[in-house]
Every structure is written in C-alpha cells, then in structure tokens.
Amino acid sequence: MSLILDKINYYYSKGTAFESKALKNISLTIPDGEFIGLIGHTGSGKSTLIQHMNGLIRADSGSIYYNGQDIYDKDFKMTELRRKVGLVFQYPEHQLFEATVIKDVLFGPTNMGMDKLKAELAAYGALKAVGIGEDLIDASPFELSGGQKRRVAIAGVLAMSPEILILDEPTAGLDPAGRTEILRLLKKIHEDNGITVILVSHSMEDVAEYAERLIVIDDGEIKYDDEPRKVFTHIDELRKTGLEIPECTELVGRLADLGLKVDRSCLTVDEAVASILQSTGY
Numbered sequence: 700m701s702l703i704l705d706k707i708n709y710y711y712s713k714g715t716a717f718e719s720k721a722l723k724n725i726s727l728t729i730p731d732g733e734f735i736g737l738i739g740h741t742g743s744g745k746s747t748l749i750q751h752m753n754g755l756i757r758a759d760s761g762s763i764y765y766n767g768q769d770i771y772d773k774d775f776k777m778t779e780l781r782r783k784v785g786l787v788f789q790y791p792e793h794q795l796f797e798a799t800v801i802k803d804v805l806f807g808p809t810n811m812g813m814d815k816l817k818a819e820l821a822a823y824g825a826l827k828a829v830g831i832g833e834d835l836i837d838a839s840p841f842e843l844s845g846g847q848k849r850r851v852a853i854a855g856v857l858a859m860s861p862e863i864l865i866l867d868e869p870t871a872g873l874d875p876a877g878r879t880e881i882l883r884l885l886k887k888i889h890e891d892n893g894i895t896v897i898l899v900s901h902s903m904e905d906v907a908e909y910a911e912r913l914i915v916i917d918d919g920e921i922k923y924d925d926e927p928r929k930v931f932t933h934i935d936e937l938r939k940t941g942l943e944i945p946e947c948t949e950l951v952g953r954l955a956d957l958g959l960k961v962d963r964s965c966l967t968v969d970e971a972v973a974s975i976l977q978s979t980g981y
Contacts, residue, residue, distance in 0.1 A: 702729040702784065702863060707751060721747045723919040725761070729863065729897070734889050736906030737899045739916040740941035745899050746789075748916060749865045752897075765790050773845035785861030789868040791852030795840040800831065803840050804855045812857055818858070825857035828891070829884060843962065846877040849882065857888070864888070865897040870905065882909055906964040907931065907945040915940070928964050947971040952968035954978075 721744050739745045744962040751763060754770055754777045756889040763770045765780055797803035804825055829850040840851050849869065856864065870878040886909055889896045900906055901950040906913055906927060913930045915923040917940040923930045931944045951961045951971050960978045965971040
C-alpha cells in the first residue's frame with residue numbers, strides 16, 4: 700500500500716506579493732512497513748509536506764499516488780485516504796474535546812461511517828494498543844497526564860485503522876520520561892501491526908534510535924534520503940541546514956580525533972558505550 704509523491708511543488712500565498720515556494724520538486728516513495736524519520740529546521744517544509752500526504756493541502760503541481768491511484772483524480776475518495784493515512788498533529792492533546800476518553804476515541808471512526816459495534820471494537824483496541832487501561836476509559840481526557848493525553852490522541856487516529864501513521868513532533872513538550880514512553884509506544888505499534896510510521900522530529904537522538912530511514916528536508920527540498928547512519932556522516936552539510944548530529948555521534952567523533960579507536964558511526968548511547976569499552980579493553 701505505497702504512497703508516492705511525484706515532483707510535488709507548492710507555494711505559500713501564491714499569486715500575492717508574499718508568494719514563496721514551500722516545496723520544490725519533491726519526489727518520494729513510502730513503501731509498506733517502514734519507520735521513517737523526517738527532519739529539518741523550523742520552516743524547512745516538514746509540516747507542509749506531511750499535510751500533502753493525506754490530502755489536507757493540494758499541490759500546485761505534481762502528483763500523489765496512493766495504492767496506484769492519483770489522489771487528485773475527481774473520482775478518488777479523499778476521506779478514505781485520510782482514514783488510511785493518519786496524521787497526528789503537534790500537541791494533539793489540544794484537540795481532545797469529548798467528555799470521556801472513550802467518546803473522544805470513538806469520534807473519528809464514527810464520523811468515518813463505521814457502524815457502532817465496529818467503531819467501539821476499534822476504539823477499545825486502539826486504547827489497549829497505546830496502553831490506556833479500562834480504569835481510564837470513562838475518565839475525562841482533561842484530567843489525564845500529558846503523556847496519557849497524547850496516548851489518547853494517538854488512539855483516536857489508530858481507531859480508524861490507518862496503514863500509514865504520520866506524527867508531527869509527537870514528543871514536543873514532554874519530559875524525558877514522557878518522550879521515551881511515546882517513542883517506545885510508536886516502535887511497538889510499528890512492530891506489532893506493521894504500520895508504516897513517519898516520525899517528524901527535530902531531535903537527532905530520537906530519529907537516530909528509532910528510524911530505519913531518514914529524510915532530511917531543507918528549504919523545501921529533499922537534501923538526504925538514506926539510512927540514518929549514512930545521513931549522519933554528512934556532518935558539515937547538516938550543520939549548514941541548521942541541524943546537528945546525535946550527541947553520541949559527536950562524542951565518539953571527538954574521541955576518534957584524539958586517537959581513541961572508536962566507531963565514528965555510533966548513533967545511540969548503548970552503541971557509544973560498547974565502542975568506548977571495546978577500545979579501552981574493558
């Protein structure tokens with residue numbers, strides 16, 4: 700169930716004195732089952748790009764294909780695309796509005812036309828998948844912790860059975876424990892259900908640890924599209940775009956410059972520790 704973007708161009712304020720090009724000839728293929736990191740500095744075009752992926756924004760030129768169908772064809776059902784390509788916005792808990800957790804999660808599938816029983820099964824299944832127990836089903840979402848609210852918001856999208864789950868800065872505003880909790884949740888959802896996950900983030904550590912593929916966007920263009928380990932070898936080029944490499948990669952690089960025989964490509968704390976211990980004979 701691939702998603703293909705073919706030479707997508709998009710302008711902000713097109714036809715006005717404030718016109719600027721937001722996306723420039725973007726071509727991407729998103730196959731089934733990948734965990735993708737999408738990174739770029741503020742204003743690079745990340746959020747604009749993902750809103751094209753489920754049809755919230757229409758490209759000024761180019762084509763987008765979902766399962767081989769052009770989503771801009773007049774007969775294409777955009778509501779089906781938005782069910783299959785789920786988008787979780789930054790601070791999704793701000794969009795919670797129902798009186799109880801279960802009613803909030805039921806809102807999406809019900810409005811997509813699911814019958815009552817199927818919608819309830821989907822909602823309960825989604826809440827279970829994100830780790831919200833039965834004791835919170837009838838609680839007000841506004842009484843939950845920040846991490847719990849975010850889990851409920853993610854469950855609301857999962858209840859619509861998406862095949863692609865896109866999350867825009869899902870750890871923004873959370874403390875370190877909350878960030879880890881959400882990222883591990885996304886990894887589990889990806890592994891248990893085979894859902895394609897696109898994680899939009901400015902945290903190099905997050906994408907380094909969890910993403911299998913890394914897309915770097917700069918000034919509306921795809922700068923890199925490769926395995927994280929390969930992308931992070933472009934240290935100087937990334938810094939020119941306003942990005943940094945993971946702190947662990949930075950550390951082992953400095954140690955290597957000092958003559959320690961460590962692996963410069965380490966991406967995580969565990970990898971860095973193992974490499975340092977090996978190099979020092981422990």
